[in-house]
Amino acid sequence: MNxxxxxGNVTPKVRLRFPPFSVTGLAGTSFKHExxxxxxxxxxxxxxxxxxxxxxxxxxxxxxRALEKIRTDHPVSIHGVCMSIGGQxxxxxxxxxxxxxxxxxxxxxxxxxxxxxxTHESTYFNDLLPLPYTKATLVxxxxxxxxxxxxxxxxxxxxxxxTYMAFSESTMSETDFLRVLVRxxxxxxxLDVNNVFVSATNQGYSAVDYLxxxxxxxxxxxxxxxxxxxxxxxxxPLLIDSHDRxxxxxxxxxxxxxxxxxxxxxxxxEWDSSIPEWPALRAEAEAAQAILDRHAPDISxxxxxxx
Amino acid sequence: MxxxxxxxxxxxxxxxxxxxxxxxxxxxEYKTPAGVIGPNGKSAVKxxxxxxxxxxxxxxxxxxxxxxxxxxxxxxxxxRAMARFYVRAxxxxxxxxxxxxxxxxxxxxxxxxxxPMPYLADTxxxxxxxxxxYHAADELALAAQNLALIPPKSIADVVFVAHSATRIVRSxxxxxxxxxxxxxxxxxxxxxxxxxxxxxxxxPDQQVIVxxxxxxxxxxxxxxxxxxxxxxxxxxxxxxSPDFDLERNVAGMIEAGVFASFRAGGPP
Numbered sequence: 054m055n056x057x058x059x060x061g062n063v064t065p066k067v068r069l070r071f072p073p074f075s076v077t078g079l080a081g082t083s084f085k086h087e088x089x090x091x092x093x094x095x096x097x098x099x100x101x102x103x104x105x106x107x108x109x110x111x112x113x114x115x116x117x118r119a120l121e122k123i124r125t126d127h128p129v130s131i132h133g134v135c136m137s138i139g140g141q142x143x144x145x146x147x148x149x150x151x152x153x154x155x156x157x158x159x160x161x162x163x164x165x166x167x168x169x170x171x172t173h174e175s176t177y178f179n180d181l182l183p184l185p186y187t188k189a190t191l192v193x194x195x196x197x198x199x200x201x202x203x204x205x206x207x208x209x210x211x212x213x214x215x216t217y218m219a220f221s222e223s224t225m226s227e228t229d230f231l232r233v234l235v236r237x238x239x240x241x242x243x244l245d246v247n248n249v250f251v252s253a254t255n256q257g258y259s260a261v262d263y264l265x266x267x268x269x270x271x272x273x274x275x276x277x278x279x280x281x282x283x284x285x286x287x288x289x290p291l292l293i294d295s296h297d298r299x300x301x302x303x304x305x306x307x308x309x310x311x312x313x314x315x316x317x318x319x320x321x322x323e324w325d326s327s328i329p330e331w332p333a334l335r336a337e338a339e340a341a342q343a344i345l346d347r348h349a350p351d352i353s354x355x356x357x358x359x360x
Numbered sequence: 361m362x363x364x365x366x367x368x369x370x371x372x373x374x375x376x377x378x379x380x381x382x383x384x385x386x387x388x389e390y391k392t393p394a395g396v397i398g399p400n401g402k403s404a405v406k407x408x409x410x411x412x413x414x415x416x417x418x419x420x421x422x423x424x425x426x427x428x429x430x431x432x433x434x435x436x437x438x439x440r441a442m443a444r445f446y447v448r449a450x451x452x453x454x455x456x457x458x459x460x461x462x463x464x465x466x467x468x469x470x471x472x473x474x475x476p477m478p479y480l481a482d483t484x485x486x487x488x489x490x491x492x493x494y495h496a497a498d499e500l501a502l503a504a505q506n507l508a509l510i511p512p513k514s515i516a517d518v519v520f521v522a523h524s525a526t527r528i529v530r531s532x533x534x535x536x537x538x539x540x541x542x543x544x545x546x547x548x549x550x551x552x553x554x555x556x557x558x559x560x561x562x563x564p565d566q567q568v569i570v571x572x573x574x575x576x577x578x579x580x581x582x583x584x585x586x587x588x589x590x591x592x593x594x595x596x597x598x599x600x601s602p603d604f605d606l607e608r609n610v611a612g613m614i615e616a617g618v619f620a621s622f623r624a625g626g627p628p
């Protein structure tokens with residue numbers, strides 16, 4: 054598939070072909086430009102990097118040089134943040150085309166997006182906003198996923214959101230919503246364990262129960278991240294999905310239980326603000342790797358399907 | 361016809377949740393939308409405010425990332441207050457945040473509290489141009505040896521094609537000196553003389569280059585970038601700046617990578 058062939062007469066810079074690295078059973082980290090020199094200096098390691106798709110949608114320049122460098126030695130996950138798959142309006146055709154081109158250019162091991170919306174009437178809100186879970190939203194989200202998958206020519210992983218509120222009009226649980234979406238669209242799931250913990254705390258349900266209901270056999274990637282704590286109107290904890298600190302102990306414990314059920318699913322530690330030095334970020338991924346390794350070898354063969 | 365449309369809607373058509381949630385996200389006057397709830401009958405005021413805060417703060421952060429020197433000049437508190445007004449007035453139309461803030465320099469010019477800093481808008485223009493150059497398409501700049509191929513008698517008619525990274529910012533203020541002094545982390549020395557500065561921003565390879573244009577240089581390059589012939593552009597530059605030095609300007613424009621190519625001019 055990745056055999057070296059002569060492709061057209063475009064300049065070499067835009068027709069790089071990358072090694073088809075596998076991400077199975079690997080832990081990875083968010084890729085931050087400030088870490089590039091250290092990462093390159095240390096050479097290859099067993100890990101993968103995830104980038105936010107939109108940061109590489111400029112026409113050219115240093116961001117592309119950095120991603121080319123990283124992609125040459127490591128598997129990469131392209132994580133879309135702005136597709137507004139959960140929105141009511143048609144997907145932005147120009148944005149979808151940029152997304153397609155990026156996936157074609159970097160041949161990522163994983164491609165994902167969010168169950169959320171971020172654009173309404175051409176205003177971009179730069180946040181992952183929630184949607185009610187109803188039959189009507191399910192149909193529309195499934196259509197949007199179909200459109201993305203048809204355009205890029207491969208299936209995507211859809212991430213469960215962190216939420217702070219709910220809608221009175223919702224008629225389905227999030228796990229039911231995701232289960233039907235997977236069946237209708239053929240997409241996979243990106244299980245963000247921190248989001249599960251954050252949402253469960255904020256919405257007053259049990260994270261363990263949520264995970265018991267989660268369609269684990271469709272999970273193609275796991276996310277871990279740190280969260281901050283505020284309080285709601287009643288003075289109870291309201292957790293914020295802040296990605297600015299270490300993964301919480303209770304999230305590690307949930308991850309351990311997920312790893313035991315899922316086997317060697319690629320797992321990413323996200324860190325997007327108050328970014329630490331590379332060794333500290335990599336140490337979080339190594340902690341995830343140790344858990345993956347502990348559960349990988351035998352259990353994956355004997356685990357039962359989840360539904 | 362309208363009646364038919366209403367009747368024709370499926371019974372379970374979702375109310376427009378984005379239309380319900382969106383207005384209050386950048387407008388503090390709105391109350392928590394109806395239909396938004398907390399668990400077990402809990403209030404959703406602070407819950408909805410988390411989204412409001414995420415939207416506004418992340419967009420202010422995005423502006424601070426595009427305009428770091430502007431923020432350093434005004435101080436963080438001033439900048440964030442000004443940026444908050446901008447975010448509410450002109451939220452992004454594109455999900456690509458490195459495109460955000462195109463109207464920010466004009467907004468600064470109109471912003472009452474920024475009036476004591478009349479150079480601020482031009483400094484912001486250089487920062488916006490810098491980021492455009494950073495993300496511009498990868499393209500080879502025109503090399504001096506290619507220029508040497510033009511026969512001397514046809515040089516006046518030659519028309520140059522801009523490199524995609526090239527930007528020019530003209531200022532009545534020493535905007536470039538102010539940009540340079542405030543872009544880094546180092547100490548800022550007082551800028552004593554208020555001389556107008558024209559700035560050229562290019563990226564012939566991977567590094568953005570910011571340099572001051574000599575007298576007549578901005579006029580010369582602006583004419584060339586608009587598609588005027590080499591001869592006409594040079595004449596225009598001399599007209600506006602009698603001390604315009606053609607040789608020096610041509611050497612500078614090649615070295616900085618202002619252009620990607622050229623074509624023989626003359627009437628089409």
